[in-house]
Amino acid sequence: MPDSALKRAAFARGRGHSVYVGRQPILDRDGALTAYELLFRDSPDNRARVHDDVQATAHVVARTVGELGVPAVLGPHPxxxxxxxELLFDDIVHIMEPERFVLELLENITFDEALFKRCAQLRDAGFRLALDDxxxxxxxxxxxxxxxxxVKVDFLAADHAQLPELAAAVKRRGKLLVAxxxxxxDDFAKAKRLGFDLFQGYFFARPQVLSARRASPARGSLLRLMAVLSGEHGMRELEAELKRNPDIVVQLMRLANSSAQTRGRxxxxxxxxxxxxxxxxxxRWTQLLLYADGRGLPWRSDPLLQLVGTRARFMELAADLLRPGDEAxxxxxxxxxxxSLVHVVLDMQLAEILDKLELTAEIRAxxxxxxxxxGALLGIARAAERGDAPAIDASRGALPALDVLTPLMLAKLQFDAAAWFAEHRMEPSLDDA
Incomplete structure (x- = not known):
């Protein structure tokens, strides 16, 4: 097609315009990450000001597939x-791998014979199709x-009195049901009772969605190990502490063998x-293990682990931008x-945990x-995760030096942080360890 969405996206990119690729997790009934919805933005400040659905989607697909790379954006998930x-009939569909992308049909689409035929063609090609909203x-x-x-059911717009009938009708026809x-x-509990298979929403972006878990002995071991690592202890003391924790040693060995420094040996x-x-x-990985320990989820599928890992890396990258060369x-x-999220996994008050970890007054405050x-960087990180532009502006206003964190730079740091987590996560063999 001479005026395809892809060509329009390429033309706009050539003029210096781009669309930041956001991601919202889609979780299963156990809270494991199973997919992302790619979020469309018309500017790198992560504000949703989309005036042309066709061009916005074309930008996102072109950037995901051709610039950033599907593994970096999606990891192993669809x-x-x-x-x-218009896009369903456009050549943009054919640059997406059917096993990696689910096509969401917008709610304003009218079905007719031509669209029924096109849906059949796309499904025959291996695509899964979802009805949105x-x-x-x-x-x-x-x-x-x-x-x-x-079928994706909009829990904000739906009449909850009719949800049981709606869910039952969809399930009877063998369709995957997404809330x-x-x-x-309460919405999450209701959706589970009604048989929904997958879940998406702001509730899951907040750590409190994860069920409370009592501190396990392994977490105590991790805290002791962190104390050894942060002190003036030598190799002998570090080895001795690690040997008390065989599970951690197993993970350390796999981490070491997956690092770039040990490729080939x-x-x-x-x-x-x-x-x-x-x-x-x-x-760093000991700190992250605090979140993974005892969850019963694979490393790469734990949304809390991914959130804390990317948040920490985002803050580190932003700090290095503010004070280049200041490793401390x-x-x-x-x-x-x-x-900032440790209270989610430990059965303790946040202030009490921070005292036990003997963190500096600066980090504690x-x-x-x-x-x-x-604190300003943490505020920016939290706001960026929500796509809350006014909160980002408020945090940037706290210190003049933070002006360097422009919307374009924040978008880049968010992507770089997510890519770091995807690249440095543990080997697949570690997932079941």
């Missing part, structure tokens, strides 16, 4: 992409159901693993990001009060 009627059980929905695989715009714990001793990984990197400040920023440069 991506849900909004598709207008379904709010009621009506004749148009019943007519469309045979042509799709997935979207889930805002409250195997690390076989604990001392070699420590040397290959480095105490700084070991400290960058490390403090990373730790601030890590421990940043987490508890939002004070100082680290």
């Amino acid at each position: 991506g849900y992409v909004n598709m207008s009627r 379904v709010a009621r059980l009506d004749d148009p929905l019943l007519a469309a159901l045979p042509s799709v695989d997935i 979207e715009k889930v805002e409250t714990r 195997r690390v076989s001793s604990l001392r070699e693993a420590i040397a290959a990984t480095g105490t700084r990197q070991l400290m 400040f960058s490390d403090a920023a990373f730790m601030t990001g890590i421990f 940043a987490i508890l009060e939002g004070a100082g440069p680290l």
